[in-house]
Amino acid sequence: MRLSSLLIVSLTFLAAAGLSLVAAGFAVTGVERSTEIAVRRTLDETRNDWAEVTADGLQVILNGTAPDEATRFTALSVVGGTVDAARIIDLIQIAPTADLAPPRFSVEILRNDSGISIIGLIPTGTDRAAIVEQLSGLVREERVTDLLETASYSTPAGWIDAMGYAVSALRYLPRAKISVVSGLVTITAISDSREEKQALEKTLTRAAPPGLRLSIDISAPRPVITPFTLRYHIDEAGGSFDACSAESEASRDRILAAAQLAGQTNTPSCVIGMGVPSPNWARAAELSIASLAQLGAGSVTIANADITLVATVDTSPELFDQVIGELEAALPKVFALHAVLPEPEADTQGGVPEFTATLSPEGLVQLRGRLSDETLRHLVDSYAKARFGSESVYTATRVVNDLPINWSVRVLTGLEALSLLQRGALLVTPDNVILRGMSHQEEATAEIAKLLSAKLGEAESYALDISYEEPPEPEDKPVEPEVCEAELASIQEAGKIAFEPGSATIASQSRDTMDAIAEILERCGDMRLEIQGHTDSQGREEMNQNLSQARAQSVLNELRTRRVPTSSYAAKGYGETNPIADNGTEEGREQNRRITFHLIRLEQGPEQESTLDAAAAEKAEDLSPTETPDTTEQELPGQ
Structure with a gap:
């Protein structure tokens, strides 16, 4: 009886324990579910939906991959505000950091x-x-x-x-x-x-x-002008410059304006350079030109700070004295004026002594006239042969007495000036040195004027009549690069460079085209050229790229075998990336399979885009004449 009572009590306790366990299980599950829901809602609201939540009893386990450490910390902080931080198990991973972009070298x-x-x-x-x-x-x-x-x-x-x-x-x-x-x-x-x-x-x-x-x-900085020279003359045809120098654009404009007022007949030019003797150079030039215009004819030469004004023989002495007096008073202090009024020449039985030299277009020189002694005659002959060539000089001078003391200087300086011309004639008299002729140098008149001013001295008079002609084109002058580029394109319109199917071997029927291209490039001289290879879109892209590179290299090698200088040429394959026609038709694919010659032009500034496509700006891979990519795979590339 007692045993039965104990059994009942025991069973009752066991049943109560079982029910307690079941109730506790339901309670824990409820807590886990409610905790997980609350945490998920919090993460979603804060846009941390990348995180995964698992509740295990009182523990809250966080999984997932955070984009960075800051985002991970934010997620943990948000969850810690919902549940006790001690309950959180952090299993969050951080996404690997992407490689940093390389710097700009x-x-x-x-x-x-x-x-x-x-x-x-x-x-x-x-x-x-x-x-x-x-x-x-x-x-x-x-x-x-x-x-x-x-x-x-x-x-x-x-x-x-x-x-x-x-x-x-x-x-x-x-x-x-x-x-x-x-x-x-x-x-x-x-x-x-x-x-x-x-x-x-x-x-x-x-x-x-x-x-x-x-x-x-x-x-190129402004040139140093020595001597700093200006020469202006007026005759029956009007006024013109033989030489003009200025230290600035403002000074140049003032000088040219004064020349216009004095009757300038041609379009003047004035060299801007360094070496001006005074900041009042423009003022001295204006006054000198204006004074010459008052006299009506003559020449004025300014060499550094020395001014020489030479009137004509028929100038009124009264007018000459008046103009020169006013000019002397007005000139800046640093400038020294030497004025010359020639006297009428007296007729003498022997005539006016003179020395002449003529330079023919073929370079032959004849020397005639008077020299003061045998030493000077030998010196003049030797100097002329040194300047013009010993086989080109014919001397027929004679020695006379009573020539001016500076005759030798005038003759030798005149010959030096004559050597700067392509053709011309020199006349030396006691009162003047006259040089006429033609030069292929635009600044020849100014250079000769500076030479005569420096060597003859301020008291000497000279006259220049120098014309300019464009130099003849050299027979072997290279063709302009742009013209070459156009001619190369034109040749390929008549006869395209063709290749054996699927290979980089130039077809035999294209030999004449290659010969014509080589002939043009030999006439083009130095230029930077890119030989570009292109294919159609048939086959794999990588194979087409390799084939286009090999074909461009083959053309470059063919040019080398024809002795064309190719040190500034590059071969570059573009594959199927630059079609010029529809790859959906056979005619279009034929047009896309091509070789083009592209002129590489200089950049005008660091901020400008290249004249080439971005792909063309990269350096072509170095391929030796015998290296060509393997194009023998089963899949046929663009041919």
């Missing part, structure tokens, strides 16, 4: 009389020590300032070529700034003359790798 090189400095950011693949060593070869090592920094990134395309060209170009440029970025070099420099500027531009362009973009800005 650039270098600036400065060179002047003090040395060379180089500053900028270069990739680790750049041989910094070799660059500094090359620069040290241009100047002493202690005069090279290395301010380069290095970043651990791969070398960008075009960087090696640009950097190598910049350093090598510096040997031509004693005063320059060179900026380098990938594929582009910008050169700013100073030259001593226009001729040197043109020579530098040609040299730098020829030395550049074909795929490199260039921006060249070379300035």
Whole structure:
């Protein structure tokens, strides 16, 4: 009986325990569900829906991948405001950080009389020590300032070529700034003359790798004019300059305005340069030209601070004295005036002594007239042969007495001036040196005027009648690059460069076309040219790219076998990327399979876009004459 009572009690306790466990289970599940719902709602409202929530009893487990550490911390903070932070189990992952974009590598090189400095950011693949060593070869090592920094990134395309060209170009440029970025070099420099500027531009362009973009800005400073010369004369035809110099545009405008008032008959020009003897140069020129205009005829020459005004023989003495007196009073103090009023020539039995020299268009020179002694005759003959060639001079002079004391200077200076002409005639008299002729140099009159002014002296009179003619075109003058580009395109319109199907071998029927192209390029001289290969869209894109590169290289190799200078040419394949017709038709595909010749032009400034497509600006891969991509796969590429 007692056993039964104990059993009942035990069963009752067990049943109560079971019910308690079940109730506790339901309570825990309810807590987990409510906690999970509350946390999910909070994460959604705060836009952290990337996080996954799992409730395990009183624990809240957070999973998922946060975009960054800040977002992860925000999610934990939000959940901590909903449940006790001690209950949160953080299993959140952070998304891997994307690779940082490489920096913009650039270098600036400065060179002047003090040395060379180089500053900028270069990739680790750049041989910094070799660059500094090359620069040290241009100047002493202690005069090279290395301010380069290095970043651990791969070398960008075009960087090696640009950097190598910049350093090598510096040997031509004693005063320059060179900026380098990938594929582009910008050169700013100073030259001593226009001729040197043109020579530098040609040299730098020829030395550049074909795929490199260039921006060249070379300035020529104002020339130093010695002596600083102005010569203006008035005759029955009107007024004109033999030489004109000015120190500024304002000074030039004042001088030319004075010449217009004095009766200028042609379109004048005035060289702006350095070396002016006085800031009052324009004022002295205005007064001198105006005084000559008052006299009506004659010439005025200003060489540095010396002014020589020569009137004509028929000028009224009273007018001459009045004009010269007013001019002397008005001139700035630094200028000295020498005025000449020629006296009428007296007839003598022997006539007026004179010396003449004529220069024919063929370069033959005849010397005739009077010289003061045998020594001078030998000197004049030797000087003329040295200037014009020993086989080109014929001397028929005679020795007479009583010639002016400065006769030898006048004759030799006149011959020197005559040598600056292509053809002409020199006449030397006791009162004048007259030179007439033609030159292929636009500034010949001014140069000759400076020469005569410097060597004859302020009291001497001379007259110039020099015409200018364009120099004849040389027989071997290269054709302009733009014309060459057009002619190359025209040839291919008549006979296209064809290839064997699916290969880079030039078809035999295109040999005549290649011969014609080679003939044009031999006449074109130095220019930067890109030989571009194109295919249709049949086949895989990668195979078409390789085939177009191989075909462009084959054309370049064919030109080399024909002895065409190709150091400034590049071969570049564009595959199927630049179609000119519809690839959906056979006719269109035939047009797209082509070779084109593209002229690479100089950049005008660092901010301008390249004249080439972005793809064409990259350097073509180096392929040896025997290297061609494998195009023998089963799938037929664009042919």
